[in-house]
Amino acid sequence: MRILIVLFGIGVWLFQQQADLPVPAWRIYGWCGWTVALPALFRLAHRPVQAGDGGVRRLALAAAAGCMALCAGFLWSAQRAEWRLTDALPMVLEGVDIALTGRVDELPQQLADGVRFAFVPDAGAEGVPRRILLSWYRLRDDEAPPDVAAGERWRFVVRLKRPHGFVNPAGFDYEAWLLERGLRASGYVRGDAGRLDSGAASFMHRVHRARAAIRDRFLAVLGDAPYAGVLVALVVGDQRAIPAGQWEVFRRTGISHLVAISGMHISLAGLLGAALAGALWRRVPALVLRLPARKAAAVAAIAAATGYALLAGMGIPVLRALIMLCVVGLALLLGRSPSPSRVLLLALAGVLIADPWAVLAAGFWLSFAAVGVILLVLGARHGVRGRGDGWRAAVKTQIAITLATVPLLIALFQSFSVVSPLANALAIPVVSFLVTPLAFLAALLPFEWPLQLAHASFSVLMQPVEWLSATPLALWRQAAAPAWLLLAGAAAAAVVLLPRATPVRAPAGVVLAALLLWQPGRPAPGDFAATVLDVGQGLAVHVQTATHSLLYDAGPPYGDEADAGERVILPFLAASGVARLDRLVLSHDDADHVGGARSVLEGVEVGAMLASGDDAAGFRHDTVAPGGGRLACGAGQRWEWDGVRFEVLHPWPGGRPARRNNDLSCVVKVTAGGGSLLLVGDLEAPGEAAMIARHGVDALASSVVVVGHHGSRSSSSPAFVDAVMPEAAIHSAGYRNRFGHPHPAVWARWAGAGARNWRTDSQGAIGIRVTAAGIDVAAAREQRPRYWHGR
Known part of the structure; x- marks a missing residue:
């Protein structure tokens, strides 16, 4: 049974990696074949065994059952996907x-x-x-x-x-x-x-109104208290009131799971319900005679956990945790005592049947990995050896969870908290047994003191947690590793958790060290790589040489609470193993080019910043470079990194003021032996004409151009297109943006010059590699397509 559930899960995961849905005919054939094979498999399993063929028969049955489980996971996911994708907006x-x-x-x-x-x-x-x-x-x-x-x-x-x-x-x-x-x-x-x-x-509508009333009451009572959003998140699952700075502290210390309703909170609600019901049930003999206290406690646990899940909104992560607890509760009600591993795998099957897309969520992998590690560590203990054994087991379990989830955290977030065991040792008891119960009490009773006490308790907890977060090595950042190394690291982490006498623990430690020290390859000297990031209606381009990195523009803001620097650029840099930007170039001060600059400056070390104009020349944005200043971008500036030449072509220092701010754009050309890249910001036709007149046509010729002003018809004049004559023209624009970028006439103009057009809104980030052999351009949506993209 266990291996069949695992294979079912692998089938679900395999389907979620597909670029396209299988055609309906193949799904029909698959289901027909599966339904025909199932009774045949049962008949074969119950046929009398002939002498000498028992081993071969068992092996054949196991192989057939495994294939059927794998196919069932794939076909079930395909059917669910077809049903959901059919409900589409024309x-x-x-x-x-x-x-x-x-x-x-x-x-x-x-x-x-x-x-x-x-x-x-x-x-x-x-x-x-x-x-x-x-x-x-x-x-x-x-x-x-x-x-x-x-x-x-x-x-x-x-x-x-x-x-x-x-x-x-x-x-x-x-x-x-x-x-x-x-x-x-x-x-x-x-x-x-x-x-x-x-x-x-409906009933759920009334539940959501109750959640809103609790949220509004908590925020009204606590006012400007710093952790009001945390208490709201713990009770009703609404996390939007938690500031970004607090999330960063939680991430650096590895306690984010404590403030997002997870399996631990659902289990805590179930345990509290079971403990109260069991204690009361045992005091009434008539009730015990009708139903054993253990089963009554199981019913109460399911009821309490379901009530909490409803209060939390019954979202997808909460539903996953509830299914896991219900599997355990139902096993107790049926009088069975399944092994912990079987309970875990039955919960896995229930989650994947209800939500085959769960394998795409980080919480799914982390939840099951953490529970699996707990079962492995605690299952290895045989009895209690002393008064401090419980605390030693808790410490051992927390360290084991941290170690086992390192490969997962690197795969999902490219980082993990080094101080997580200590931070969780402090936070889990306080949040689980003090803050959360008090918040529950405040939600149920019309008193303010439980809420005030819960906030005070969490405030005290956060003092050492913030100190841990501020330590320089609190968060280990790691570039995204290849799949084979992540799988090897996960296997090595499991081996390290085995008993100390296991002979392969030392080699497993070497594999883990290799994972932690792995760095992605960089361009060879004389070559460079560039990525035009998909940031929506804006621009951000990362350029990398053998030992240096440059970021050209920082994308747009996304409302008052987020920007491209936080949401796109910093995660990309982390996954690429970039811990330092040698130069940040801001082409001009339009928000769609500098909106994420502050987040970039706060999130990664920046050597120097180059911006169009100076404080007197109209750079109005309040972004401040390291040391409180910035260098003015001006034509004639040149530098060379690792055999790759960088040259600023526009604007001219001390030149006539531009009629429009776009014509102050800092234009940078990157040249290597195998080709060149031209970055023109939002330069418009007048600026293009002035640049041609000053430098001539030959100076502008480039292999790749990031098209000016996102493909606006005010840029990319015929003369400029004829001067550049690229092989590839990349348009960075937002999906269905209100400006209609890129304009069809501009698209046709670059195509007429012999360039292949690329666009981030429909193709995702565009990667460029320039080597001695020439240029190579690839799109993220084409390199890693998924069946739901564009659907």
Whole structure:
């Protein structure tokens, strides 16, 4: 049974790596073959064994059952994917005004400038998916934010688009996140908003309203208290009130799982329910005679955990944890005592049947790995050897979890907390047995003191945690390793956890060390690599030589709470093993080019910053370079790294002021023996003409150009295109951006000059390698395609 569940899971995982859905005919043939093979397998298993063929028969049966389990996981995932992807927004409805009526679903999320919520349109909305994600922004700063509640029925005029997210190396896959949650389109409210019915239409709507009431009460009672958002997250699962700075502390100390409702919290609720019910049940003999106290405690555990899961919103991660606990509870109710490993694998099967996309989530892997390590470590203990044995076991378990999850954390986040065992040893008891129960009590009772006490307790805890976070080596950053090394590292971590007498523990330690010391290859001297990151409507380009790195522009802001530096650039640099930028070049001060600069400067060491103009020449953005200043970008600046030449071609120091800020763009040309790259920012036609007049046509000729102003028709003049004559023209633009970039005429102009056009909105990040043999250009969506991309 155990191996069959594992193979079923492998089949689920294999399907999620597919670039396309299998054609319907193949799925039908697969299911037909599976249903025919299953009874045949049962008949073969129950046929009398002939002398001498028992071993061969058992092996054949095992192989056939394993293949069927693998196929079942693959086919089940394919069927679920087909059902979900069929519910799609037609392309003709993208970007047009659509009048909708329907109900608000789940707990609305408060934004700095509005509100975001899931919306279920009425059945008559032709072409609109059954569940969509809407944002409703206030138009003026002095306007009250929109007020919506779960279950309310509204009339809206909206504009929708198909699921779309950025695709960058080692980046977060937003389209997969939307697919798992059944959100098949997103958009924003345009107008004509009217509440049609304020009543809750279902039980879950009433639950979400209760969650909103608890959230609002907590925030009202605690006011500006620094950890109010943590207490809200612990009770109702809404994490948006936790500031980014606190998340960074939690990440650096490895305690993020304590403030995000996880298996530990669900298990704690179940244990509390079981303990209370069991204690009361045993005091009433009549009840014990009707139902054993152990089974009554199991029922109470399932009920308490389900109640907490409902309060937390019954999201996908919470549902996974609840399924695991219910498997244990049902086993106790049925009077069975399955081994811990069987319970874990039954929970795995339940999770994957309910949610075959779970294998795409980091929490899935970390949760099952942590539980597996706990079972392995505690299962190796035989009895209690002394009074301090419990504490020693707890310390040993925490260290084992940290060690075992290192390969996973490197694969998922390219980092892990070195101080995690100590931080968790401090935080787990406080959060589990003091803060969380007090927060529960505050949610159930109309008193403020439990909430105040919970906040005070967490504030005391955070003092040593923040000290640990501030230590220089708190967080180990590691470049994304190849799959074979990650698998070897995971196997080595499992071996290291075996008893000390195991002879292969020393070689396993060497494999782990190799994983921690691994660094990705860099270009050879005289070559360079560049990546035009997918940041939406903006620009960010990373250029790397043998020993140096440069970032050209830092992408746009994403509202008041995030930017491309935090969401895209820093994760990319971490995955690429870049711990230092030798130079940050900001072409000009438009927000879509410098919006992420502050996050970059705070998140990675920067040697120097080069910006168009100076403080007197109009660089208005408040980004500050290391040391409090920045160098002015001007034509004639040159430097060489590892045999690769960098040259600034524009603007001219002391030249006439540009008519538009775009024409102050810092233009950089990168040249190696095998080709060159031209980065022109938002330079427009007048700036292009001036640059041609000053440098001549030959100086501008390049193998690859990142097209100016995202493909706007105000740039890429015919003369400039004829001067550059590239092999590849890359347009960095946002999906369905309101400017219509890249403009069809500009696209055709570069194509007419012999260039192959590339665009980040439909192809993801564009990678460029320039070697002595020439140039190679590749797109992230084409290198790692998935069946849900663009669907």
